[in-house]
Amino acid sequence: MISSIPSIDEMYQALLDKNSQYEGVFIVGVKTTGIFCRPTCTARKPKPENVEFFPNTKDALANGYRACRICRPMKEYQSAPDWLIPLLKKIESEPQKKWKDYELNQMGFSPSRVRRYFKKTHGITFQAYLRMSRINGAFSKIKEGQTVTQSAFEQGYDSLSGFSETFKNMTGFSPGSQGQIITINRIPTPLGPMMIGVTDEGLCLLEFTDRKMLETQLSTLKKRTKSEMVTGKHPMIDKVSTQLNEYFDGKRKKFDIPLIAPGTDFQQKVWDALNQIPFGVTRSYKQQADVVGDVKAVRAVARANGENRISIIIPCHRIIGSDGSIVGYGGGIHRKQWLLKHEFENQ
Incomplete structure (x- = not known):
């Protein structure tokens, strides 16, 4: 068990050694590929000048990296400690359940220990994690055509008004309205980080993060698409990132990305x-x-x-x-x- 924050040299050596003792201690971002990995990843190891280290996956995502498909650092069961896995399986099997402290105690979990884990790993509280999971589940159902009422009650909300208020606070619009979510994130490129925005239908934003008019562009895009922007991951981001990497490597001359570009x-x-x-x-x-x-x-x-x-x-x-x-x-x-x-x- 690592009791203190390791040095960069120590973390890099742990990465080379695929040292399992460092699981949960750091996440490594590979600048040349835009991928972040667990310490035990079996992929080819990058040079030390091409990596940077983060305390958790949230920080890696915030800095524009995407999850490795080999070590799958976003998969809870692989990175979570053994003591937490039974609870994660319970959450997955009962996504609508509102877990109370006394229920955690009955299952043998310390509520304070659970809270500390989610705060450290995800940057949010355990209850906030559950709320976001329920809201995301409900939004997916609404997009598939389910009624707002059905979605609310299936996700464990006791009242429609409570669900609507929580949904609006998190997304910026009411459930069942014409609003949609644009998933945004940062991705690394040889010319500096870029902000990317996507929906299920395609790419709607790709700008360098230091562009002076970026805030104006974001505001215009939100108005024209009647959307709110939420930081997160999305398969379309992965697709765009892959094709951009191919472009910068000189292997792609034409992009195959559906575009959303509202304008006059x-x-x-x-x-x-x-x-x-x-x-x-x-x-x-x-x-x-x-x-x-x-x-x-x-x-x-x-x-x-x-x-x-x-x-x-x-x-x-x-x-x-x-x-x-x-x-x-x-x-x-x-x-x-x-x-x-x-x-x-x-x-």
Whole structure:
């Protein structure tokens, strides 16, 4: 049992040794792949300069990493201590149950010990964990067509009003409304971390986290999709991350991602035209204006380019000045230069 916080050198050696004593002590993020792993992961070990260590999976996720498919660090039964596994199985089999302290005591669990585990591992209390699980279960049922009333009572709520209030506090809209959730997270790239936003239908946000207009873009996206944003994991995030990694490795020239890009009719024309520009090819703003049907709308095209919320995949970086100069990129001119150089070298 590790009684103190280990040094970076100690954690890296534990990773090399696949030392099971360090399970629950740290999570390792691999910068080159964007993956986070358990100390005992059997995957090929990265170089020390390509890793960073986190106390738990929550912090790894918050820093843009996604779970390894080999060691599955998000799977509770593998990372949880032996004493907690019976309770986790009970929670899984009875997701609607509201666990009280006296019930935990009856099963032989110390309520304070359970609380400490969930606070340390997930960053939230045991009861908050249960509430989030019930709300997520109910939201999934509602999306599948079940009524709000059915969903509420199946998830263990005694009153419809209590369920609706809790649901709205957590998601920002009432159950049964037209609102939807956009799952957001951060993902690492060679050019710095990017914020990603997805729904079950597709990708709606991909921006560098230091972009000045990011907050405005988030607000606009929420209004146009009538959505609220919740940090979390989603299969679509994994798919986008995989294809982005392939792009940065020079192995992908075209993306296969469903896109959600609400905007004006003119913006839609500009973004559609951007998607037609081949990998490694550039156009001037004037040429792009001609493609959308109004050669005089150069400034309007530039504005629409700047309002694109899905960087790289909708390739606004392929638009340059008429004289060949590299200008006008929300993610920064240095990134635009890198992306164009990368594409020219990998044509």
